[in-house]
């Protein structure tokens with residue numbers, strides 16, 4: 039069916055089409071390039087015509103973070119639009135994060151007016167000369183799946199539908215569309231377009247039955263198989279499928295470097311977060327959506343250990359170098375392949391061997407959970423607070439109605455996530471500044487959930503906190519931000535210690551470029567946007583402070599922040 043809309047400009051048609059394609063939000067950080075769009079927005083809003091909701095995000099870092107957070111909770115791409123090359127420059131780190139997390143986003147930027155005179159929208163500000171680049175897509179091309187410049191009105195529908203379809207096709211990721219001002223400003227009266235996109239949308243893909251059977255043979259021949267996963271839970275259906283495989287095999291699942299809830303952490307086959315202690319004994323390692331299986335420079339499994347890699351793309355084709363071997367590899371839809379593999383394993387596995395393994399790993403699960411609880415108890419009275427204790431207090435609050443967004447310092451041993459899409463860790467690319475925006479995007483996507491965002495003090499500063507707190511208040515997106523404040527970039531200090539354990543820096547503790555003192559009163563930043571905020575220095579006071587803050591978030595629908603003073607490394 040064709041739709042026919044009365045419009046005034048290309049910008050108007052663009053908004054009409056985005057709304058028709060189900061884009062709900064337009065996370066924007068504007069500039070002179072937005073003039074035709076803002077004009078079109080004003081007209082459409084005044085006339086009650088459909089638009090993606092415009093959201094003013096006063097820094098690009100949380101703008102991209104919000105689209106990332108929204109997509110990781112819903113699976114649906116939203117639009118981020120920034121100001122020409124300079125806004126895109128600020129956004130690149132977030133786009134790299136989204137690319138490496140396979141998160142779909144329609145990222146866009148205005149394109150400086152191309153013409154000096156003669157067209158509606160031609161240059162009329164001094165920046166219009168210096169803000170043009172030879173190839174605007176080049177800055178980000180390596181980290182998007184596709185980039186294009188909208189050259190004229192006629193191709194608008196094809197371009198937008200192609201952009202949205204490409205970002206959602208697996209492996210998912212951001213795409214980049216540049217929008218020249220003159221093209222947006224072009225006058226048009228009628229826009230005809232197909233009611234629904236007819237761009238190809240490839241369906242789910244399963245490995246061939248013989249590949250599944252061959253892989254199942256490898257797994258059932260093993261005496262001590264283990265499973266590692268980092269991001270299986272990006273697809274919520276992969277979580278129950280992974281449970282089926284683990285149970286069919288009697289093998290443990292290790293949430294190594296995990297960025298999603300991949301496996302119920304109270305399941306007796308959950309074996310923690312570090313595979314290194316188990317590598318020596320494993321004779322078969324199944325890696326599910328894991329880009330890094332181990333560190334070859336530190337500890338590798340035995341050479342004869344069989345390796346199976348299961349991922350949308352087990353080659354991680356966008357990584358320049360990645361040498362982890364595979365004796366079998368299943369590409370395509372992870373939930374389908376796990377389900378098929380679980381069934382094939384169930385049919386051929388030796389029930390007695392599976393049962394014995396299961397008992398052994400159940401005991402290991404109990405041992406781990408007891409050790410983690412004991413570790414937290416040992417530091418519960420430490421002052422300044424130990425991050426393990428802070429994690430334990432936060433972890434105790436988590437239930438199925440909670441989403442935890444972790445950008446540094448929440449210790450995963452102190453939580454127990456069970457359901458898909460309840461825990462999100464930062465991108466494998468680790469570009470700092472993702473956390474606050476991702477938490478706000480998650481809250482937008484799941485308004486009924488309580489969103490808790492854990493951040494190092496370093497990560498907090500990278501998140502453009504004044505902008506993020508502004509957005510929380512402006513759009514009624516209450517979340518609890520917990521700052522693990524160690525007044526340092528400990529990740530950097532750790533790197534120095536492991537690089538040169540006997541070096542002067544490690545021996546004396548004098549490490550330039552890694553301290554964050556004098557530390558600001560971060561609680562004041564949150565209060566400046568109407569939030570509730572407290573500084574916590576007493577470990578015994580933390581549970582009550584968390585309860586007070588959560589009450590503000592849940593009952594008063596206001597944001598809250600706890601600045602928790604932790605041990606300085």
Ligand SMILES: Cc1ncc(C[n+]2csc(CCOP(=O)(O)OP(=O)(O)O)c2C)c(N)n1
Nearest residue numbers: 446468469470494495496497526527528529
């Ligand atoms: C954009 C960006 N810049 C720098 C880094 C390098 N980096 C990784 S972790 C880290 C420190 C984070 O500090 P904080 O959040 O306080 O956590 P801590 O390491 O102290 O636990 C830095 C600077 C990065 N990952 N991303």
